[in-house]
Amino acid sequence: MSISAGEGVNDLVERRPAALSGLGRWLQATAAGRIAALVLLAAILAFLSVYPLSMLLYGSLHSTPPGMAGTFNLDGYRDVITLQSAVTLLNTVGISLAKTIPSVILAVLLAWILARTDTPFRGALEVLITLPFFIPPILTAMAWGMLGNPQVGLLNQLYQWITGSETAPINVYSYGGVVWHMMQYSVPFLFLLIVDAFRAMDPSLEEAATMCGASRLRTFRTVTLQLMLPALTGAAILSFIRGIENFESPLFFGSPAGIRVITTDIYDSINQRSPPQYQYATAVSFVIMALLFLIVLLQRRMLRGRSFQTITGKGYSPSVMKLGAWRWATFAFCVLFFVVTVVLPVGQLIIGSFFKFFGFYQLDMLTLEHYREVFGSSEFWRGFSNTMLLGLVGATLTMLLGATVAYVSVRTKWRGRLLIDSMAWLPWMMPGIVLGVGFLWGFALLPHGIPIYGTIWALLLAYISLGTPLSVRAMSSAYAQLSFDLEECSRVHGASWLQTMRRIVLALAWPSFAVGWVLVFFGIMRELSASVLLYSVGSEVLSVVLLKLWANGNAEQVSVIGLIMMVLVIIFRWVQLKFINSRIGGM
Structure with a gap:
């Protein structure tokens, strides 16, 4: 049941205690209580963040796996400074950049459609567009692995059945497959970050540009996007970081094609090599941490000293653009995004669950086994x-x-x-697999x-x-x-x-x-x-x-x-x- 501020205070007045409770007085009245609370909180946070980070440094310098006696050296970092590691790093940055740029463009378009136009059913469309963000990536990765398999993928089979061709136009086990799957999560993630910025912007700023003779496209480019630069750059940087951290897409679609990125390199170093190369894995983890730190510093430098105030004490009412017949085109575009990112992979999971063998979709193969x-x-x-x-x-x-x-x-x-x-x-700043490596060392040494x-x-x-x-x-x-x-x-x-x-x-x-x-x-x-x-x-x-x-x-x-x-x-x-x-x- 909700409670208003006035109700809460009045209730407390009626129950006014003669003295503060023991813990309340301890926290309010004594500096020692505050210090103890801060120390306890700092200790918990240090164990959850600083400790695994320090264990990464320890592991990157230790020559043997966790829990085994060894020596300290720089062999892990020497292994990182190789041509193969440089290619892996370039792959990581390139793939993340390749998915971030089109994702930003698509997310901005969707946010503009749903926040600033009269497209029908905008509330329902917003829910549908953001749904892919909440679906575990491993599910859609496996679904697209079945949809876009070059041999028995359902989409390739449909194409061959319709055209009579024997070629398979879709192969998700490629750079394109990795980027495509990452975009399915990047677009709704970016949309969630920037759609409210479109809603909060004072439309009079755009109206002023239009009255001065600027076209809609020029107004959008020189006014709207410029004023949204903090939201856009912040969202793009976060998306780029998430692309570097991504694990599922490169694992499912990159590894079978021989495409290596930093996260799969860390995973393979521990799980796919004998003996496991823990020292190399932790050294690579430090490299990715340094890269992410530099990216954040770059964002702060880009926005330093610039003002982007668009909300002031002057009242205004957000308006939407009348699209006329084009509003059904924008509606269809939003529905298409939902169909491709949700309906297709979920539909594949449904079909795959009822047939005896994946890729063989005959009626006599139906089963509940x-x-x-x-x-x-x-x-x-x-x-x-x-x-x-x-x-x-x-x-x-x-x-x-x-x-x-x-x-x-x-x-x-x-x-x-x-x-x-x-x-x-x-x-x-720590990708899940990097944090996992840090805790792997940390828990083993407790x-x-x-x-x-x-x-x-x-x-x-x-x-x-x-x-x-x-x-x-x-x-x-x-x-x-x-x-x-x-x-x-x-x-x-x-x-x-x-x-x-x-x-x-x-x-x-x-x-x-x-x-x-x-x-x-x-x-x-x-x-x-x-x-x-x-x-x-x-x-x-x-x-x-x-x-x-x-x-x-x-x-x-x-x-x-x-x-x-x-x-x-x-x-x-x-x-x-x-x-x-x-x-x-x-x-």
């Missing part, structure tokens, strides 16, 4: 229960940690809050009395670390909108710090908490790169189960599990849109 095999598999149920447990517990703990960090950073003036905030954001290595708790800690930046961002935005007068009024009337937090701050910020929780849960369910390094027998999650089945050639069972995961995605997405958003609107 794959469903019986999956539902009778102990490995599937173990992976399902582990995924649900880690998702529910991990999302809750991550949001609680993010809410605490955001409160310290936004709502206090405590010394050390900048350090706390920096440590919380550090995992944002004292034997701390049994984390090889357990499900290793996955839980990695998920919390990866999700903390998102939870901090969600809660920081919510806290920044709350007036400090609310807390001061509550405390003046005798409420403890904990009462104020529970009945005022959290009561008003809970919608952001709920939205963040759903997003973190989605992140945990789709995570593969860290999971594949940290799981052990008994702690498999669904993404790992899918990868093992695909590697063993069980594409039909992959389709069944993929459909089950799609149902989970749809359920949680429905909860987010129908329940959370309706409650936010009622606040």
Whole structure:
């Protein structure tokens, strides 16, 4: 049930305690309490971010695998400085750039259509366009592996049946396949980041340009895009970083074609070579960290000293452009994007789950055997229960940690809050597979009395670390909108710090908490790169189960599990849109 600020304060006035609670007084009245709280919070964040990073440095200098005695040298870095590693780095940067540029163009077009034009059913289209972002990449990767297989892919079979040709025009096991699959997630990701910037822009700025004789195209290029430069560059940089971090697309479509990128190189160094080359893998991880750091510095330098204010105290009402008959063309364009990115891969999973063999689609091949095999598999149920447990517990703990960090950073003036905030954001610069390598070393070197290595708790800690930046961002935005007068009024009337937090701050910020929780849960369910390094027998999650089945050639069972995961995605997405958003609107 929602609560207003006035109701919360009045209730606290009625229940005014004679003295502060023990913990509330301890945190409010003593510097020692604040220091202890900061130290505890810093210790937790250090273990989740600084510790795996320091273990990367240790592992890059250590000559033997984790837990074994060895010497310290620079052999790992010498192995990185080779022609093959240079080609891998160029592949990584080139592929990420190749998918970022068209993704930005397409996302800007879609955001403009849905935010600034009178295209029909814009609300429903926005939900459909963003859906691919919430689907685990491993599902669409496997689906496109079946759709675009050059031998037995469904799209190639349809083309050959229609034209009578024996050629296969689509081959996803190529550079184009890697870029294409990465774009399916990059476009909705960019759309989510920039669509609100289109909505918030004062249309009078564009109207002024039009009145001065500028065409619509010139106005869009010289006014709209220029004013959106912070949102566009920030989104493009994040998309580029995500492209460098991407694991699923290069693994499924690049590795069979001999295309190497940094993430698959790290994975192969540990899982596909004998003996595993841990030192090289950790050295490469440091290289990718340095590259991402330079990219962030570049973005800050590009925007330094420039002003992009478009929202002022002057009132305005956002307007939409009348497209006339063209609005149905823009509607069809949005629907086409949804069909290609969602309907085709999900349709392939449905078809693949009902036929005896992948690629042979005759009526006499229809069967339900794959469903019986999956539902009778102990490995599937173990992976399902582990995924649900880690998702529910991990999302809750991550949001609680993010809410605490955001409160310290936004709502206090405590010394050390900048350090706390920096440590919380550090995992944002660490790809999942890099963080997995760091934790692999870190858990192996912990004292034997701390049994984390090889357990499900290793996955839980990695998920919390990866999700903390998102939870901090969600809660920081919510806290920044709350007036400090609310807390001061509550405390003046005798409420403890904990009462104020529970009945005022959290009561008003809970919608952001709920939205963040759903997003973190989605992140945990789709995570593969860290999971594949940290799981052990008994702690498999669904993404790992899918990868093992695909590697063993069980594409039909992959389709069944993929459909089950799609149902989970749809359920949680429905909860987010129908329940959370309706409650936010009622606040």
